[in-house]
Amino acid sequence: MTPHIERLIQQLDDSTGPSYDARAELIYIGSDAIPALIDGLPSLDRFGQLTAIEVFEEMADPRCGPALIALLGSDDSTVREWAAMALASLKIDGAVEPVRRAYRACRERATPPDWSEPEGIRWALTELGARTPVVPALTARLQATAADDAPGWASTHFTEIINDLADHAQVILYSQFWRVDAGRTYGISDTGLDRELDWTAPWEHLVEESRTWSLLEASEAPTAANIFVAPTWIDRSDLYPER
Incomplete structure (x- = not known):
């Protein structure tokens, strides 16, 4: 990880302004930044992880798949939701079962099904071909x-x-x-x-x-x-x- 990329990754946590510029620059750097971003992901707080998910989606690099799957176990419901949706939008191989487990965990927490997280995960399962909505x-x-x-x-x-x-x-x-x-x-x-x-x-x-x-x-x-x-x-x- 170069010092410059490392600094950009840490700036993803700063919601006062630097996060937006760091996000744009990491996307501009492209795939060369993916390994460093994956390595730095656990050190980021909620805001930084959500921004990192956006970067992963923009880069559309399948190497981010395991990192997104790991985020399904986050303590934050929005991070879990965004990770599931990113896995679906990127069509990551092997994502179906982890996303299914995330949905089961949602139910075990008694999260109302009309809340954002279960809705996002259902969308992800539908996009991954693991759920078929009933349309009369x-x-x-x-x-x-x-x-x-x-x-x-x-x-x-x-x-x-x-x-x-x-x-x-x-x-x-x-x-x-x-x-x-x-x-x-x-x-x-x-x-x-x-x-x-x-x-x-x-x-x-x-x-x-x-x-x-x-x-x-x-x-x-x-x-x-x-x-x-x-x-x-x-x-x-x-x-x-x-x-």
Whole structure:
């Protein structure tokens, strides 16, 4: 490790400004910095490790795979989440089982499935081909009728989607609304409903509770030709994969 690269790696921890410049320079140096960054990763704090993950993703070098897998065991939930997502985006060989173990650990910690970490890990498993979301036929067909670049489903079909998903035993975790104007996409505020599901309840109860909340949300949601909704949902197997 050259003194210059070592100094850049340590600067990744400095969120007051130097971290951004160090990140950019390490990316510019490229693959020559990978071994030093891997070696220096354990010495970094949370912010530095998250920045290092961004550097790994930009470099797209498979040598970072073992280091990212090691970060799945971090004490910090965001580090674990970002590491799993980086493993998936980089298509790292051998990542499936470690990411599965990270998801099991999430469940063992009783992390609610609508929190950021389990959501990110489910995305990673899907991208790695180890998870297949359940998309009922009507929901799939309604999405296909939207424009190719639409961020989800037309909001006018929200009630149909809710019922279709619930009828197929899916639990909607939350929904994000988007407005498309002049080819640009903007996130818009949701209905402001503060839902909280009891994850110890039977799955059938969760499905119907989610349906009730989502239908209430749909009754207050914005609807227009340029408004789209992107619900996030899970299957029973995401909560009880052993069943």
